[in-house]
Amino acid sequence: MAVLAGETPDMVPIVPVLDGYFAPKVLGRASDECWLNGGCLADCLAAALERFGYDGAVAEMGLGPQPSVLGCPVEVEGNDVPLVVENIIGGREDLDRLELHDPWAGGKMEPVKRLIGSVGARAVVLGTVRSPFEYAATVRGLIEFMTDFYRDSEFVRDLIEACKPATLAVGRALAQAGVDALVIKDSFASSSMISPAHYEEFAYPAEAEAIGELKTEVPVILHICRNSMPILPRMARTGAAVLEIDAPVDLAAAMEAVEGRVVIKGNIDAVAVIEKGSRESVEQAVLSAIAAARGRGPFILSTGDSIPISAPEDNVAALVEFGRRHGKYQGAEPWS
């Protein structure tokens, strides 16, 4: 919290993207059980925080904030991730099929409150919501959506606009439920997927608008995974307090690009290091991240993206252990 308030803490805070993908494993539950039953997910997230002792939990409401909030059917089976089973937008004529469901309906915010109740006193709790661009891609189907960029750019813009209320409604509901900050996921806006020019044209406007409105309630963290280097300076101008960056980005260069104006959160490789690496490679990755960030501005140690369920628990524990061991600030200058 000190970092979000603009202060220098005495230790590098550690908030990995340990969310609904990995958390079920901690209590030996199946993914589908947790995605469908938010109470189970809340308990797993709390248990993970308890077990590993990092500084912030990532609240997910089960399938609530998924595209089902816009009337898109989603299913999940066993340890698979949730799948959208029908892309409800086949074209412009379907725009009125988008109906915004109340994020509070059916007790969907209860798990978030439950998580805050159990860990809120000792850790920050982050709520997760998708950007209008990401909702649009999901209700249309990613391939059709990106083909539309050249086929009908006006439709793309209208669809994104039509999805914005979902981002705002879920964001506000989470803020009301009491989260300390919101993570806005805009994964498809990544320069690993679309050009910086398309980011500027389609993703940025709605992203910045949504952040502008939501940050009046709580600070906002903007997540764009894979390569975000070309658009980082722009992301830093969305009004987000924190930018979550992924492993392909050079951490030192990223921190220099934003010149300390926003907090950088990242960027240990969730797959190569946490899922597939050894204890030694986790230490190495933590050491180089902390070294890259030192002296360059406010920093939160994190994975670059969600930790997969197949990652070993020992590597998550090692991330926190080495983060604590190597993450002490010691100089007179802030962040040194």
Added chain:
Amino acid sequence: MELIEQFQQAIVNGDADRGADLAEAMVTEAEVTPDEIMDSLARAMEVVGGRYETGEYFIPEMLRSADAVERSLAILEPYLFKRRHDQAGVVVMGTVKGDIHNIGKNIIISALRASGYEVHDLGVNVSTSKFINKVKEVDADLLLLSAFTTSTKPALVDVIKALEAEGLREKVKVVSGGASHSAELAGEVGVDGFASDVKSTLAVCRRLMDQRRE
């Protein structure tokens, strides 16, 4: 510029309207052989894949070209493939169970179609039995398995085992690929070929088809 070169350029630029017009023109007026057309289409998709590898193109640009391929093939197909044996080969392709990544798969499918293959796309999250049934139904030469996350290794192994159990393993050549797929993984699973981009995929498929014909 010759008609065929303009056509290739239109596909690279992802200009579907122009590609369709030129396809029409080639079929009706010009003396362009089916082989020349197939060559230009395949080369166009190789250029597109190359531009993606070098960072000049992003995913929407690749999808735009894939769309242009589909549009012009709809016009060209009756002219190009009069008999089954005009086809480069029959392919069944899908993303394996537990995996929903489909962008790379769809790009490969367009490139294969552009190279004269008859491709049956089974979509994503495809069960082993669906693969097997389709291979039997269409008497496939090649089975292409997309597996993007490494945790789908058991699904790949399952397909290979089922092919063996059904006595199909010698009949159909299996190729795997995908974003985090490595040659090492492909080797462990025991497929016949592996590729990581458009160009190498087309080369592997050509090589395996040649082997089959021998």
